[in-house]
Amino acid sequence: MVANSASGDSVVDRIVRLIAAFPQDVHTLQLSELAERAGLPLTTTHRLVRQLAGHGLLETGPGGTVRPGLRLWELVNRTSPTLALRQAAMPFMEDIQQVLNQNVNLAVLDGWEALFVERLSRRGSVANRAQVAGRMPIHISSAGLALMAHQDKALQGQYLDQFADPDGKLTRDQARALLAETARQGFAQLKGIVDPDTWGIAVPVLNRRQHAVASLGVVVPLQEMRLQALVPALQTAARGIARRLADS
Amino acid sequence: MVANSASGDSVVDRIVRLIAAFPQDVHTLQLSELAERAGLPLTTTHRLVRQLAGHGLLETGPGGTVRPGLRLWELVNRTSPTLALRQAAMPFMEDIQQVLNQNVNLAVLDGWEALFVERLSRRGSVANRAQVAGRMPIHISSAGLALMAHQDKALQGQYLDQFADPDGKLTRDQARALLAETARQGFAQLKGIVDPDTWGIAVPVLNRRQHAVASLGVVVPLQEMRLQALVPALQTAARGIARRLADS
DNA sequence: CACCCCGTTTCCGTTCAATGGGACGTTTCC
DNA sequence: GGAAACGTCCCATTGAACGGAAACGGGGTG
Numbered sequence: 001m002v003a004n005s006a007s008g009d010s011v012v013d014r015i016v017r018l019i020a021a022f023p024q025d026v027h028t029l030q031l032s033e034l035a036e037r038a039g040l041p042l043t044t045t046h047r048l049v050r051q052l053a054g055h056g057l058l059e060t061g062p063g064g065t066v067r068p069g070l071r072l073w074e075l076v077n078r079t080s081p082t083l084a085l086r087q088a089a090m091p092f093m094e095d096i097q098q099v100l101n102q103n104v105n106l107a108v109l110d111g112w113e114a115l116f117v118e119r120l121s122r123r124g125s126v127a128n129r130a131q132v133a134g135r136m137p138i139h140i141s142s143a144g145l146a147l148m149a150h151q152d153k154a155l156q157g158q159y160l161d162q163f164a165d166p167d168g169k170l171t172r173d174q175a176r177a178l179l180a181e182t183a184r185q186g187f188a189q190l191k192g193i194v195d196p197d198t199w200g201i202a203v204p205v206l207n208r209r210q211h212a213v214a215s216l217g218v219v220v221p222l223q224e225m226r227l228q229a230l231v232p233a234l235q236t237a238a239r240g241i242a243r244r245l246a247d248s
Numbered sequence: 249m250v251a252n253s254a255s256g257d258s259v260v261d262r263i264v265r266l267i268a269a270f271p272q273d274v275h276t277l278q279l280s281e282l283a284e285r286a287g288l289p290l291t292t293t294h295r296l297v298r299q300l301a302g303h304g305l306l307e308t309g310p311g312g313t314v315r316p317g318l319r320l321w322e323l324v325n326r327t328s329p330t331l332a333l334r335q336a337a338m339p340f341m342e343d344i345q346q347v348l349n350q351n352v353n354l355a356v357l358d359g360w361e362a363l364f365v366e367r368l369s370r371r372g373s374v375a376n377r378a379q380v381a382g383r384m385p386i387h388i389s390s391a392g393l394a395l396m397a398h399q400d401k402a403l404q405g406q407y408l409d410q411f412a413d414p415d416g417k418l419t420r421d422q423a424r425a426l427l428a429e430t431a432r433q434g435f436a437q438l439k440g441i442v443d444p445d446t447w448g449i450a451v452p453v454l455n456r457r458q459h460a461v462a463s464l465g466v467v468v469p470l471q472e473m474r475l476q477a478l479v480p481a482l483q484t485a486a487r488g489i490a491r492r493l494a495d496s
Numbered sequence: 497c498a499c500c501c502c503g504t505t506t507c508c509g510t511t512c513a514a515t516g517g518g519a520c521g522t523t524t525c526c
Numbered sequence: 527g528g529a530a531a532c533g534t535c536c537c538a539t540t541g542a543a544c545g546g547a548a549a550c551g552g553g554g555t556g
Binding site for chain 4: 010011030031032042043046063064
């Protein structure tokens with residue numbers, strides 16, 4: 001009846017809602033469930049899914065099951081802005097991981113969160129909350145701190161202005177102090193914040209203008225003893241990554 | 249004038265054309281160039297880009313520059329069908345890479361091509377044509393052969409029926425024989441085909457029904473001497489990956 | 497400085513592709 | 527065997543998408 005888009009959203013909006021409706025851990029969704037999650041009428045969902053599946057962006061299985069398609073992954077990953085970063089960082093991340101035998105992660109800043117681009121984890125290493133393509137708020141991740149501490153003053157100002165303590169744990173002034181301390185030291189550390197038994201340490205990957213384009217971090221157990229050597233190792237690797245980025 | 253879609257393609261088609269228009273190596277495109285590549289009128293391109301940028305799927309810079317957005321990468325990579333595979337395979341790939349100090353790659357079958365999901369390369373290792381999110385035809389990649397040699401007979405039949413020699417190098421019967429040989433041996437090898445100086449070797453990652461869900465491969469120089477040990481090492485790793493996939 | 501050129505952005509009347517309620521076929525569960 | 531849930535198809539309605547035209551802006555040239 002209501003012709004084009006009763007609810008005032010465009011086709012683009014709907015498509016985005018559709019692919020965003022997939023939760024991170026689930027690989028397959030029922031059509032009706034997808035419709036509900038995306039907040040779209042079943043019929044509309046059905047039509048859009050069929051169209052998207054025609055391009056391989058989604059794949060449909062028997063019984064109305066839907067899952068993200070390989071072609072979508074391909075299209076996005078071959079042109080992604082993170083690809084060059086990942087390529088440059090990978091060898092260094094592996095080196096770090098070999099030496100420490102613990103989790104290594106690579107993140108970029110997006111909005112007021114750290115977006116994790118890559119993670120190397122090892123059997124036997126401590127738990128790591130950072131998932132690939134996962135996010136963490138700036139102030140409860142060492143990656144986030146390392147990233148924000150090396151940004152424009154203007155951006156930091158905007159961030160602190162809108163800063164609202166999620167659990168009331170941190171006041172705005174404490175947040176500001178934490179950033180300043182991180183910038184002064186040249187690395188970020190969070191002891192037992194993300195996870196009570198782990199210690200997160202991250203350093204910025206700086207560009208020519210000394211702004212962080214990424215962060216390189218590790219998650220180690222609280223009793224890790226090699227802290228003195230750890231930060232220099234990370235910083236060396238971060239400089240290596242920066243150099244490779246500048247070359248390309 | 250011509251209202252909705254003069255050329256008979258839907259909005260979905262256009263969006264796909266838009267994100268597919270980005271070449272793999274270029275990160276930023278001019279709006280007009282994007283329009284031309286996508287085969288869309290400039291005005292339409294502009295409107296769609298603005299909408300997509302509103303969701304963060306694309307990002308616009310000053311002067312009408314457009315690049316893929318972080319949010320797109322995030323959405324796709326957190327739900328991608330390859331994520332579980334990648335997570336399961338990564339540790340084994342690193343092991344192989346450490347031991348051989350050469351390129352390691354992971355691929356899946358999509359259509360009549362091998363789609364490379366992950367690649368670990370090392371400074372000093374030989375050239376490797378396989379890019380992450382890149383494709384290679386089945387018969388000129390060891391990964392492709394390993395994948396197709398362990399599929400349903402029906403699928404293999406369809407593949408061989410439509411098989412057309414790209415350069416006339418390979419007849420259909422030769423292609424069939426190559427697949428059979430690969431299946432018999434349990435691994436695929438191509439000597440100097442992809443690149444005159446390199447040797448590609450790949451083994452299938454098999455599921456419970458003995459079908460290949462992925463392939464694990466290496467690219468080594470022609471003079472590599474450890475071939476005897478190489479295939480068993482790959483096969484062991486492939487079994488390890490299969491076990492981890494089955495567990496989750 | 498005035499001019500031009502080329503790409504981006506906005507405007508707006510036309511129109512057809514997108515829409516979604518309804519109905520039907522199929523499977524699953526009680 | 528009946529009912530509930532789900533996927534699929536149909537189709538009249540209509541406003542969102544379309545794109546030509548024109549305005550805007552900025553960078554280079556005579």
